[in-house]
Amino acid sequence: xxxxxxxxxxxxxxxxxxxxxxxAKVVLxxxxxxxxxxxxRITDGLxxxxxxxxxxxxxxxxxxxxxxxxxxxxxxxxxxCEIQFDGFVFPAYNQIVTQVAKIHARSRGRLPMPIVIRIPxxxxxxxxxxxxxxxxxxxxxxxxxxxxxxxNPVDAYWGIQQAIAHPDPIVFLEPKRRYWEKAEVDTDAxxxxxxxxxxxxxxxxxxxxAYGPMVKTxxxxxxxxxxxxxxxxxxxxxxxxxxxLDPVFDSVxxxxxxxxxxxxxxxxxxxxxxxxxxxxxxxxxxxxPVLRVGGxxxxxxxxxxxxxYLPDLDRVLxxxxxxxxx
Amino acid sequence: MRELVSEPDSPALPSVTTEAVDPVPGxxxxxxxxxxxxxxxxxxxxxxxxxxxxxxxxSAEELRGLYRDLVxxxxxxxxxxxxxxxxxxxxWASLLGQEAAQIGAGRAMADGDTAFPTYREHGVxxxxxxxxLHVISLFxxxxxxxWDPVATGFNLYTVVIGAQTLHATGYAxxxxxxxxxxxxxxxxxxxxxxxxxxxxxxxWAASFSAPVVFFCQNNQYAISVPLERQSRVPLYQRAAxxxxxxxxxxxxxxxxxxxxxxxxLAAAREGQGPTFIEAFTYRMGAHTTSDDPTRYRLASELxxxxxxxxxxxxKAYLSRTGVADAxxxxxxxxxxxxxxxxxxxxxxxxxxxxGTAMFDRVYAEQTPHLAAxxxxxxxxxxxxxxxxx
Numbered sequence: 001x002x003x004x005x006x007x008x009x010x011x012x013x014x015x016x017x018x019x020x021x022x023x024a025k026v027v028l029x030x031x032x033x034x035x036x037x038x039x040x041r042i043t044d045g046l047x048x049x050x051x052x053x054x055x056x057x058x059x060x061x062x063x064x065x066x067x068x069x070x071x072x073x074x075x076x077x078x079x080x081c082e083i084q085f086d087g088f089v090f091p092a093y094n095q096i097v098t099q100v101a102k103i104h105a106r107s108r109g110r111l112p113m114p115i116v117i118r119i120p121x122x123x124x125x126x127x128x129x130x131x132x133x134x135x136x137x138x139x140x141x142x143x144x145x146x147x148x149x150x151x152n153p154v155d156a157y158w159g160i161q162q163a164i165a166h167p168d169p170i171v172f173l174e175p176k177r178r179y180w181e182k183a184e185v186d187t188d189a190x191x192x193x194x195x196x197x198x199x200x201x202x203x204x205x206x207x208x209x210a211y212g213p214m215v216k217t218x219x220x221x222x223x224x225x226x227x228x229x230x231x232x233x234x235x236x237x238x239x240x241x242x243x244x245l246d247p248v249f250d251s252v253x254x255x256x257x258x259x260x261x262x263x264x265x266x267x268x269x270x271x272x273x274x275x276x277x278x279x280x281x282x283x284x285x286x287x288x289p290v291l292r293v294g295g296x297x298x299x300x301x302x303x304x305x306x307x308x309y310l311p312d313l314d315r316v317l318x319x320x321x322x323x324x325x326x
Numbered sequence: 327m328r329e330l331v332s333e334p335d336s337p338a339l340p341s342v343t344t345e346a347v348d349p350v351p352g353x354x355x356x357x358x359x360x361x362x363x364x365x366x367x368x369x370x371x372x373x374x375x376x377x378x379x380x381x382x383x384x385s386a387e388e389l390r391g392l393y394r395d396l397v398x399x400x401x402x403x404x405x406x407x408x409x410x411x412x413x414x415x416x417x418w419a420s421l422l423g424q425e426a427a428q429i430g431a432g433r434a435m436a437d438g439d440t441a442f443p444t445y446r447e448h449g450v451x452x453x454x455x456x457x458x459l460h461v462i463s464l465f466x467x468x469x470x471x472x473w474d475p476v477a478t479g480f481n482l483y484t485v486v487i488g489a490q491t492l493h494a495t496g497y498a499x500x501x502x503x504x505x506x507x508x509x510x511x512x513x514x515x516x517x518x519x520x521x522x523x524x525x526x527x528x529x530w531a532a533s534f535s536a537p538v539v540f541f542c543q544n545n546q547y548a549i550s551v552p553l554e555r556q557s558r559v560p561l562y563q564r565a566a567x568x569x570x571x572x573x574x575x576x577x578x579x580x581x582x583x584x585x586x587x588x589x590x591l592a593a594a595r596e597g598q599g600p601t602f603i604e605a606f607t608y609r610m611g612a613h614t615t616s617d618d619p620t621r622y623r624l625a626s627e628l629x630x631x632x633x634x635x636x637x638x639x640x641k642a643y644l645s646r647t648g649v650a651d652a653x654x655x656x657x658x659x660x661x662x663x664x665x666x667x668x669x670x671x672x673x674x675x676x677x678x679x680x681g682t683a684m685f686d687r688v689y690a691e692q693t694p695h696l697a698a699x700x701x702x703x704x705x706x707x708x709x710x711x712x713x714x715x
Contacts, residue, residue, distance in 0.1 A: 027503075053503055058530075059526070059529050059530060059533055061522075061526040061529065061530075063492065063522065063523050063526055064492060064523070064526035064527070064529065064530050066492075067489065067491075067492020067493060067495070067496060067523055067526065067527065068492050068493075068495050068496030068499060068527075068530055069496060070492065070493045070496055071492065071493040071494060071495060071496020071497035071498070071499065071500065071510070072496045072497070072499060072500045073496075074475075074481070074493065074496070074497050074500070075496075075497050075499075075500025075501065075504070076500065077500055077503070079496075091522075094486065094489065094523070095489060095492065095523070098486045098489065099484075099486070099489055099493070103482075104687055104688070104689065104690060105470075105686075105687050105688050106470040106471070106482055107470075107475060107482055108469070108472075108686070108687055109686075109687040109690070110474055110475060110476055111475060111476070111482075112690050114690075143688055143696075144688055144689065146689070146693070166691070167689075167690035167691060168689045168690050168691060195693070241693075242693035242694060242695045242696070243695065
């Protein structure tokens with residue numbers, strides 16, 4: 001057993017390194033990912049060790065990154081594209097939605113698209129416009145894509161390797177404000193499945209769902225609620241497309257209550273889909289409507305307002321109270 | 327070092343107009359001085375011309391083969407248009423008038439080269455051995471193109487304008503990494519040159535010196551909008567701004583297109599990087615069968631371009647030089663009729679896909695959610711069995 005204390009950022013770096021060692025067809029592409037090691041240093045040192053053909057500092061154009069990744073994938077490569085910040089994925093949106101997502105089906109399986117699109121997402125870092133967004137619903141809504149969000153160093157280390165080895169295109173969301181969170185990672189362990197949610201904390205009163213950066217917030221809320229005698233079950237969704245809701249249904253059948261938390265705006269966000277499915281499946285077990293806690297339906301605000309915009313422990317507990325009050 | 331643009335020393339131009347760009351009326355921009363620069367090896371009258379940079383040596387058999395290609399793809403195209411009119415196809419994008427550009431480019435490709443077409447490259451498909459019915463099936467709504475893009479070296483059609491130019495460039499970067507002596511051939515139209523992604527593709531290709539050739543069929547219109555709205559300079563001159571050669575070729579001259587594309591692909595394979603080819607041509611038909619070109623262009627323009635027909639000049643040359651005789655032309659016509667017959671019956675007899683086909687291969691690994699949805703669909707469909715449906 002080889003256990004290291006790693007941040008999420010370092011775990012991603014090591015996971016990428018291991019994926020590149022395992023498969024010579026893995027090519028990293030992105031802006032500033034070579035000599036600089038990426039603006040978050042996730043690819044630190046990789047160009048030095050794997051060369052400029054495998055860690056490509058691209059021209060500054062996101063559609064170009066994704067479009068050429070498609071061509072490389074057609075040639076048998078496994079491109080891993082870094083989008084520097086969430087808000088910059090939109091210039092590549094056309095390639096992702098009209099091409100990456102559809103080429104496998106269009107070609108009747110003859111052209112697999114094993115592309116990983118890494119996106120540091122979410123707010124809370126005091127940034128300027130376009131650097132704090134949560135675009136996951138756009139991609140989860142798109143057939144042909146898969147979407148995962150990691151919340152901790154263990155999932156970061158294994159998840160990035162599993163995503164790269166997977167035959168379908170995956171939008172891989174990294175919780176940028178948690179890049180520096182640490183945990184023990186056993187780099188010899190056998191990882192669990194990528195497309196599975198996970199119950200992180202057992203509880204009987206309310207089922208609390210979160211992913212990415214909100215997982216930590218959800219766990220803190222559960223901790224605080226426990227002091228008040230409330231028992232909250234916390235589920236890290238981990239995979240947003242496909243959703244893995246069987247553990248959620250099991251949980252809600254016991255608790256009768258469900259709260260979903262994400263940073264993205266609530267309207268037509270992941271919470272809306274989850275609320276619909278939980279209601280369809282657990283209707284007779286529900287003691288309260290499924291509640292959503294998320295960003296307001298505004299553009300992501302200037303950073304002096306982001307504390308008000310982002311769900312925090314208090315807003316989560318407020319929703320728990322409302323659920324319990326039904 | 328290759329020149330960024332080909333030298334303006336092409337032979338005296340016959341009747342083909344190469345005044346590329348007129349200012350947009352009322353836009354107030356100055357008329358840019360033009361130096362018409364068109365590679366032409368076969369005049370509209372069927373006379374062989376020489377060009378200092380693009381000589382070509384084609385055997386009699388190759389010449390007859392090119393003629394046959396041109397005639398057969400036109401016959402296919404005419405038949406497909408008729409099939410659409412009779413309700414057998416949802417839509418058809420005609421290549422009428424662009425046969426030489428497509429056959430010349432397609433026949434310039436070598437084994438190992440890969441084409442990245444738009445949705446109009448039926449002629450290129452033909453040269454890659456794609457079954458016309460596999461193209462027809464797309465326009466009938468049966469699938470998104472039934473051919474094998476890997477086996478044919480002819481990628482699937484891309485309907486979003488220009489997106490495939492980036493795929494070609496990325497594929498070329500893969501060829502580079504593999505040390506393969508092959509090239510990618512990206513097709514695009516004049517309208518596509520306005521797309522951001524096409525410009526990104528050219529930046530990428532230049533920066534990485536990727537073995538990709540951009541083959542632009544300038545057919546003068548993006549549906550209804552004339553070239554003048556897309557560019558204030560002749561399109562081939564755009565290449566200089568990206569740092570690689572651009573050349574304009576008479577797109578209705580199959581020999582010139584063949585020569586120019588061969589040279590560009592050879593340069594790409596040899597590591598000299600990209601070339602932009604502007605095949606100057608004209609869309610003789612509508613944009614698609616849904617379009618009405620009488621709303622935006624003059625009949626006189628069409629008449630003028632009829633004089634530059636890509637097939638007539640080859641036929642004239644073959645006849646004059648004795649490379650082909652009436653028996654040959656008759657045989658090609660007969661072959662065309664047979665092809666049309668096969669396309670017609672193959673289209674009319676083409677089965678609709680099963681309903682479950684839409685669930686197939688959305689993913690390499692289908693998700694449990696989609697599998698459940700498919701099962702629901704199948705159960706729902708099955709509920710009608712025996713109910714007269």
